[in-house]
Amino acid sequence: MKIGFIGTGNMATAIIKGIVANGFVSAEQIYLMDIDHEKLVSLSEEVGANFVNSNRSLIEAVDFVVLAIKPNVIEHVLQETKDVILTKKPVLISIAAGTPTDKLYRYLDTDVEIPIVRVMPNVNVLVGKGAAAICGHDFVNQEQLDFVVKMFEAVGKAWILAEEDFSNFTALAGSSPAYAYLFIDSIARAGVKHGLPKQVATEMAAQAVLGSAEMILKTGENPWTLIDQVCSPGGTTVAGLLALEEEAFISTVVKGIDTTIARDKELNDK
Ligand SMILES: NC(=O)C1=CN([C@@H]2O[C@H](COP(=O)(O)OP(=O)(O)OC[C@H]3O[C@@H](n4cnc5c(N)ncnc54)[C@H](O)[C@@H]3O)[C@@H](O)[C@H]2O)C=CC1
Ligand SMILES: O=C(O)[C@@H]1CCC=N1
Structure with a gap:
C-alpha cells in the first residue's frame, strides 16, 4: 500500500x-x-x-x-x-x-x-x-x-x-497533549523558582506525569484512590492538593475542555 x-x-x-x-x-x-x-x-x-x-x-x-x-x-x-x-x-x-x-x-x-x-x-x-x-x-x-x-x-x-463524539474526543485526546505539556512545564517552572535547572526540572516533572498516567492505565484504579495513596495524613501532598483546589484546579481544567469542545463545534458549523 x-x-x-x-x-x-x-x-x-x-x-x-x-x-x-x-x-x-x-x-x-x-x-x-x-x-x-x-x-x-x-x-x-x-x-x-x-x-x-x-x-x-x-x-x-x-x-x-x-x-x-x-x-x-x-x-x-x-x-x-x-x-x-x-x-x-x-x-x-x-x-x-x-x-x-x-x-x-x-x-x-x-x-x-x-x-x-x-x-x-x-x-x-x-x-x-x-x-x-x-x-x-x-x-x-x-x-x-x-x-x-x-x-x-x-x-x-x-x-x-461515532462521529457525533468527535468534538469531545478532540478535546480529551487531540488537544489535551498541549494541556498536559503545560501542566508538566508549570511543575518544572516551580522547580526553577526553587532553584532547580529547567532541563532537570522538566525531566523530573515529565517522568512523574508519565508514571502517573501508566499507573492509571495499568492498575485500572480510580484516580481518586491513587490520589489518596499519595496523600499521607498531615503530609506534603494534601497541603499542595488543597492549595490547587483553592484556585479551582478541577473547574479550570473542565473549563478548558468545555472551550475546546465548543471551538470544535463552531468549526463544524462553519
Ligand atoms: N497539531 C496537532 O496536534 C493536531 C492537528 N490535527 C489536525 O491536523 C491538521 C494539520 O495540522 P498541523 O499539522 O498542526 O498544521 P501545520 O500548519 O503544521 O501543517 C499544515 C501543512 O499544510 C501545508 N499546506 C497548506 N496548504 C496546502 C496545500 N494547498 N497543499 C499542500 N499543503 C498545504 C502547510 O504548508 C503546512 O506545512 C489540521 O487540520 C489539524 O486540525 C489533528 C490532531 C492533532
Ligand atoms: O488545535 C487544533 O485545532 C488541532 C486539533 C487537535 C489538536 N490540534
Whole structure:
C-alpha cells in the first residue's frame, strides 16, 4: 500500500515518523506534498520518503491520501484535485479538527462513491503513544477501515468512535497533549523558582506525569484512590492538593475542555 500526505506540518511529520519507526510501512511507500517546498524536501530527506510537486500527482501515486492540512484549506484542495480523486478513487483520510465526513464529501460535490475516513489523532503518535478516534463515511469498506485502524494502532491506541463524539474526543485526546505539556512545564517552572535547572526540572516533572498516567492505565484504579495513596495524613501532598483546589484546579481544567469542545463545534458549523 502507498500512503500520501497532503501537508507535511506538525501532525503529518509525527504520523510519518511514527509509522516508519514502527515498521507499519517503509519510507518508500510514503509520498509527500506541501506547498512549502523547503519543508517538503527537508522531511522527505529526513525520513527517506518520496515527494511530488503537486497534490494531483500525489493522489495519482497512492492508495490512501492523508489530508494533513488545516480545516480552512481542505475545500480548496479537494476542489483543485477533484477530477483525479474521482478517477483514482483513493481512500481519503482527513485528520482535520471540526470537519465532519459529510462536509468533506459535500466539498467534492459528486455522486461518485469516494471512501472518506475521519481520524482525530494526537501528536504523541511521534513516540508511539498516540490516541486516535476513527470513523468511516458511507462508502468506506471494512478492509479500508481496518487499514486505517492498524495504521494508528501502530503508533498508539485507536478507537472506532461515532462521529457525533468527535468534538469531545478532540478535546480529551487531540488537544489535551498541549494541556498536559503545560501542566508538566508549570511543575518544572516551580522547580526553577526553587532553584532547580529547567532541563532537570522538566525531566523530573515529565517522568512523574508519565508514571502517573501508566499507573492509571495499568492498575485500572480510580484516580481518586491513587490520589489518596499519595496523600499521607498531615503530609506534603494534601497541603499542595488543597492549595490547587483553592484556585479551582478541577473547574479550570473542565473549563478548558468545555472551550475546546465548543471551538470544535463552531468549526463544524462553519
Ligand atoms: N497539531 C496537532 O496536534 C493536531 C492537528 N490535527 C489536525 O491536523 C491538521 C494539520 O495540522 P498541523 O499539522 O498542526 O498544521 P501545520 O500548519 O503544521 O501543517 C499544515 C501543512 O499544510 C501545508 N499546506 C497548506 N496548504 C496546502 C496545500 N494547498 N497543499 C499542500 N499543503 C498545504 C502547510 O504548508 C503546512 O506545512 C489540521 O487540520 C489539524 O486540525 C489533528 C490532531 C492533532
Ligand atoms: O488545535 C487544533 O485545532 C488541532 C486539533 C487537535 C489538536 N490540534
